[in-house]
Amino acid sequence: MKFDHDVIVIGGGPAGSSFARIAAAGGLDVLVIDKRKEIGIPVRCGEGLGRTEVVKEGLEIPKRCCSVEIEGSKVVAPNGKEIVWKNEKTRGWVLERKIFDKWLAELAVEKGAKVKTYTRAVGLLRDEKGNPNGVKLSHGGREAYDVTAPLVVSAEGMEALMAREMGFKTVHSLYDVDTCYQYEMKPYDHENLIELHFGAEIAPRGYVWIFPKCDRKANVGIGIGGNVVNGKKCDGVDGADPKKLLDGFIAKDKQLKDASTLIDFGGVISVGAPIDSFVKDSCMVIGTGAKQVDPIHGGGIAVAMECGVLAANAALEAHKSKDFSAKLLYENYEKPWRATAGKKMEKRLMLRKVMEKISDDDFNHCFNSLNSADIAEIMKGNFAPSVAKVLAGRPQMLGALKGLV
Amino acid sequence: MITIKHEGCIFCVGCSSVCPVNAIEAVGTRMKHYPERCIDCGLCAKVCPASVICLKKGVKPEPKTGD
Numbered sequence: 001m002k003f004d005h006d007v008i009v010i011g012g013g014p015a016g017s018s019f020a021r022i023a024a025a026g027g028l029d030v031l032v033i034d035k036r037k038e039i040g041i042p043v044r045c046g047e048g049l050g051r052t053e054v055v056k057e058g059l060e061i062p063k064r065c066c067s068v069e070i071e072g073s074k075v076v077a078p079n080g081k082e083i084v085w086k087n088e089k090t091r092g093w094v095l096e097r098k099i100f101d102k103w104l105a106e107l108a109v110e111k112g113a114k115v116k117t118y119t120r121a122v123g124l125l126r127d128e129k130g131n132p133n134g135v136k137l138s139h140g141g142r143e144a145y146d147v148t149a150p151l152v153v154s155a156e157g158m159e160a161l162m163a164r165e166m167g168f169k170t171v172h173s174l175y176d177v178d179t180c181y182q183y184e185m186k187p188y189d190h191e192n193l194i195e196l197h198f199g200a201e202i203a204p205r206g207y208v209w210i211f212p213k214c215d216r217k218a219n220v221g222i223g224i225g226g227n228v229v230n231g232k233k234c235d236g237v238d239g240a241d242p243k244k245l246l247d248g249f250i251a252k253d254k255q256l257k258d259a260s261t262l263i264d265f266g267g268v269i270s271v272g273a274p275i276d277s278f279v280k281d282s283c284m285v286i287g288t289g290a291k292q293v294d295p296i297h298g299g300g301i302a303v304a305m306e307c308g309v310l311a312a313n314a315a316l317e318a319h320k321s322k323d324f325s326a327k328l329l330y331e332n333y334e335k336p337w338r339a340t341a342g343k344k345m346e347k348r349l350m351l352r353k354v355m356e357k358i359s360d361d362d363f364n365h366c367f368n369s370l371n372s373a374d375i376a377e378i379m380k381g382n383f384a385p386s387v388a389k390v391l392a393g394r395p396q397m398l399g400a401l402k403g404l405v
Numbered sequence: 406m407i408t409i410k411h412e413g414c415i416f417c418v419g420c421s422s423v424c425p426v427n428a429i430e431a432v433g434t435r436m437k438h439y440p441e442r443c444i445d446c447g448l449c450a451k452v453c454p455a456s457v458i459c460l461k462k463g464v465k466p467e468p469k470t471g472d
Contacts, residue, residue, distance in 0.1 A: 042417075141433060159418045173423070179419060179452050235450075235460055237447055239452065264415055267454070268423070
């Protein structure tokens with residue numbers, strides 16, 4: 001059978017565009033479709049990105065994609081105690097996501113990939129064996145048409161509806177998501193640090209973040225557990241109401257209470273484990289759709305870019321050997337991902353599950369016992385020294401912390 | 406059944422990500438609900454960060470005539 005393309009990618013975010021850039025550079029005919037009218041819009045993100053991840057990819061991010069350079073982070077405990085940690089590894093940017101995403105898509109185009117916006121996958125095509133061999137597309141709701149390829153990649157993000165049609169379990173439970181509301185605000189004078197504010201009253205099972213941006217602006221947002229019940233919603237439904245909590249935080253903050261809002265945005269973030277399988281015969285899921293998101297900070301850009309590259313190498317290998325089996329895709333994409341990024345993510349998930357169980361008082365005790373060097377070790381996945389310090393002053397926390405040792 | 410107050414919707418697709426039956430999807434510039442698939446579980450309403458999804462309990466969509 002003659003195909004229209006070598007690979008079709010559904011979704012033009014960081015995962016899809018990174019995949020397309022590497023696959024096209026390797027000589028494949030790549031079609032990327034994105035159902036949005038414009039790549040990168042709407043933004044549903046805090047927009048933070050670490051420098052180390054990008055350096056690893058060998059990319060130089062143009063200045064126009066970066067709102068501000070950040071040096072590190074400031075974490076604020078429920079009792080107000082602050083820990084600042086900054087070093088070479090905590091440097092990064094707060095991006096202008098809409099410009100950044102478009103830049104990544106343009107890089108893919110420059111390597112030869114074809115990108116089509118406002119084009120939605122409305123169905124999956126399958127061969128006689130039942131394996132995907134194309135997608136049914138519609139441009140802006142117009143009459144659907146078929147496009148074929150021996151490999152179909154879902155880079156759909158949180159929705160991942162085509163991935164579900166491929167048979168992947170991409171539906172999220174309320175427990176494994178954070179529901180988030182965010183404003184871009186001005187003026188806010190900051191220290192080029194990402195601020196995270198913890199506390200059961202501020203943000204149950206989550207935190208408020210303040211990500212600095214250029215020209216005295218900041219993304220001020222909140223994420224709380226999707227299963228949290230803190231408000232009555234439409235028609236009296238009990239559920240999570242992050243906006244109410246965020247507005248409460250802002251009203252009490254000296255700087256923010258008088259600041260303007262320039263953008264209302266938000267989203268639902270995956271903070272659980274990655275899905276149990278990323279590949280099937282003739283198809284793969286990459287990025288947020290595969291729940292490849294850091295469960296501690298909800299960051300998905302770097303992970304998505306990294307897995308896009310791995311999956312593209314798997315696609316190149318598949319085309320070279322004319323073998324699109326799940327086995328080959330697993331060996332070249334899923335297996336190396338789980339051995340590297342996947343391992344790191346497992347540790348982050350353990351940490352999340354411990355953090356969500358400890359009370360504000362215990363949280364304060366942790367902060368009184370730890371310093372910035374300890375936090376840096378925790379973020380690296382080295383928990384034992386910090387656990388020992390915390391337990392020395394409060395042995396009764398052993399039950400809560402035993403998951404980390 | 407659910408109704409979406411589109412005016413306050415921030416188009417984050419969170420509702421779609423938790424819907425177990427693919428009954429809600431971003432189409433064009435707004436969320437589209439497919440009542441024929443919806444099982445009225447209310448997960449979308451619980452998770453919606455903007456609280457714009459309303460769930461009226463016990464009210465099923467009227468069957469369309471001619472379907």
